[in-house]
Amino acid sequence: MGAVVSPPPPALALHGLTKRYDGGLLALDGFDLEIPDGAFFGLLGPNGAGKTTLISAVCNLIRVTGGDLRVFGLPHDSLEARRLVGLAEQDVNLDRFLDVRETLVYHGGYYGMTRRRAQARANEMMDVFDLRGKAGVRAPQLSGGMRRRLLLARALMHEPRLVILDEPTAGVDIELRTELWTYIRRLHEGGTTILLTTHYLEEAEALCEEIALIRDGRLLARDSADGLRAAYDAETLQDVYLRAMAG
Amino acid sequence: MTRLEARHPGDELAGARSSAPGLVERRRGLLALASRETHRVLKLWTQTILAPVISSLLFIVVFGLSLGERIKDIDGVPYDQFIVPGLIAMAMAQAAYSNNASSTFQARFDRYIHDVLAAPMRAWEVNLGLSVGGAVRALAIGIALGAVAVPVTGVPVREPFALAAAVIALLVAFCALGVVVGIYAESFDHHMAVNNVAILPLAFLGGVFYSVDLLPSPWEEISQLNPVFYLVQAVRYGFLGTADVSYALALGVTAGCGVVFVAWSAWLFATGRRLKP
Numbered sequence: 001m002g003a004v005v006s007p008p009p010p011a012l013a014l015h016g017l018t019k020r021y022d023g024g025l026l027a028l029d030g031f032d033l034e035i036p037d038g039a040f041f042g043l044l045g046p047n048g049a050g051k052t053t054l055i056s057a058v059c060n061l062i063r064v065t066g067g068d069l070r071v072f073g074l075p076h077d078s079l080e081a082r083r084l085v086g087l088a089e090q091d092v093n094l095d096r097f098l099d100v101r102e103t104l105v106y107h108g109g110y111y112g113m114t115r116r117r118a119q120a121r122a123n124e125m126m127d128v129f130d131l132r133g134k135a136g137v138r139a140p141q142l143s144g145g146m147r148r149r150l151l152l153a154r155a156l157m158h159e160p161r162l163v164i165l166d167e168p169t170a171g172v173d174i175e176l177r178t179e180l181w182t183y184i185r186r187l188h189e190g191g192t193t194i195l196l197t198t199h200y201l202e203e204a205e206a207l208c209e210e211i212a213l214i215r216d217g218r219l220l221a222r223d224s225a226d227g228l229r230a231a232y233d234a235e236t237l238q239d240v241y242l243r244a245m246a247g
Numbered sequence: 248m249t250r251l252e253a254r255h256p257g258d259e260l261a262g263a264r265s266s267a268p269g270l271v272e273r274r275r276g277l278l279a280l281a282s283r284e285t286h287r288v289l290k291l292w293t294q295t296i297l298a299p300v301i302s303s304l305l306f307i308v309v310f311g312l313s314l315g316e317r318i319k320d321i322d323g324v325p326y327d328q329f330i331v332p333g334l335i336a337m338a339m340a341q342a343a344y345s346n347n348a349s350s351t352f353q354a355r356f357d358r359y360i361h362d363v364l365a366a367p368m369r370a371w372e373v374n375l376g377l378s379v380g381g382a383v384r385a386l387a388i389g390i391a392l393g394a395v396a397v398p399v400t401g402v403p404v405r406e407p408f409a410l411a412a413a414v415i416a417l418l419v420a421f422c423a424l425g426v427v428v429g430i431y432a433e434s435f436d437h438h439m440a441v442n443n444v445a446i447l448p449l450a451f452l453g454g455v456f457y458s459v460d461l462l463p464s465p466w467e468e469i470s471q472l473n474p475v476f477y478l479v480q481a482v483r484y485g486f487l488g489t490a491d492v493s494y495a496l497a498l499g500v501t502a503g504c505g506v507v508f509v510a511w512s513a514w515l516f517a518t519g520r521r522l523k524p
Contacts, residue, residue: 021524022524059361059365060364060365060523061361061364061365061523062523062524063518063519063520063523063524079367079368079369080367082365082366082367083367085365087361087365089358089361091358093357093358093359093361093362094357094359095283095354095357095359095362096353096357097286097287097290097291098283098286102283102286106279106280106282106283107362107366108279109275109276109278109279109280109282109283110276110279110280110362110363110366110367110368111276111366111367112272112275112276112367113275114275154362
């Protein structure tokens with residue numbers, strides 16, 4: 001008899017995820033979501049829908065009220081699971097005392113990379129994101145676009161299998177947005193699972209294989225852009241979004 | 248953008264599981280964080296080390312060398328030598344506290360602490376890593392002050408092991424206190440206030456410049472309710488071999504404060520309270 005081959009665990013599995021903040025706000029209420037390994041998944045919803053809370057829960061940045069969170073089958077708060085996740089947050093959160101190279105190398109260290117390996121990887125990331133010329137520049141002296149590039153480079157330093165991008169193109173110019181799209185697509189083609197939140201519907205449609213709509217901490221729908229249009233009998237994703245959020 | 252790196256750490260993870268990693272390998276995150284905190288101290292060395300060394304040396308010059316000749320010996324110790332241990336203890340305690348309070352608060356305020364909280368590090372590693380900067384800064388200040396004050400004033404180091412134990416207790420207590428305050432602070436004013444309203448007055452009233460034996464009752468007894476008094480006495484015993492209270496009591500109270508503050512900071516990191524909403 002041949003061995004039974006179990007399917008690979010999903011990149012992200014959330015079951016009954018609930019988060020109530022100390023002030024009483026219920027940001028997520030029994031939220032269920034599975035994202036397959038290798039998917040390019042978009043999360044759409046208005047401000048306050050619970051997108052950033054969901055991401056923060058996965059990355060151990062908030063105290064979860066209830067539910068089960070697994071990353072590639074591992075408890076989300078285990079050290080092994082944390083190694084597999086890379087996060088580029090919506091807000092620029094860079095250490096003002098570190099320059100570009102130091103930011104990347106220290107991040108690599110936090111994730112267990114040797115100094116030599118982290119330096120080599122930092123060089124690669126600086127080349128990829130055109131940051132080499134700014135290697136010795138501290139974060140406060142970088143332009144907004146450069147800071148956004150650095151956030152992405154930092155998230156990818158430790159070569160995560162699941163990359164979470166929280167509005168990565170918010171406030172960047174068209175040229176950089178196009179460059180970032182290209183890079184994110186190539187990253188996904190290489191096998192990396194991407195979870196993307198964005199307010200740009202055309203960005204979600206252009207990049208994501210599957211899109212989830214959330215509002216008030218609840219999942220309203222998930223499907224491909226075509227599937228959502230069919231389900232909501234809408235011509236555009238914008239129409240889908242407006243109907244879903246109005247409902 | 249020129250190249251794409253799409254390697255995954257899965258294989259490395261599998262490899263890591265197959266052979267037990269060494270101590271350094273398992274603690275790379277802690278080492279990186281400790282290195283970053285140390286780097287911050289050294290990068291800003293004129294503010295973090297030079298400035299407090301100069302201000303403490305001014306105290307030694309003004310109170311010790313200039314006014315010291317007009318003040319009689321205390322317990323047989325020349326006044327310029329008497330004040331050196333307390334000034335060093337005060338400078339080290341303030342440095343350990345303020346470094347960790349400001350570094351931790353800054354990391355929270357700018358949210359780059361998320362980079363550490365999301366990383367594969369245990370709570371105690373993050374706590375310890377954030378504490379190291381204060382210890383390095385305090386030690387650098389203490390060594391610099393000692394290097395100048397010992398030859399200038401002739402203050403002896405009669406009990407080096409007792410001094411080392413007192414310094415360790417000082418570092419543990421004030422590094423942990425700094426991290427705790429950095430976690431609770433809502434603004435820069437808050438952690439400055441703890442220094443200006445609590446630590447500095449308690450240090451001045453803790454016998455840095457005088458022996459509490461000289462105080463009339465009830466001030467002598469009241470002084471002994473001040474925990475910083477015991478810290479000053481423990482360090483003074485290490486230098487001079489004499490203090491206002493027994494060394495064991497002085498060290499015990501200082502270490503006790505350290506245990507309380509370390510337990511407090513460990514609880515904050517273990518539960519995520521104040522660090523994670």
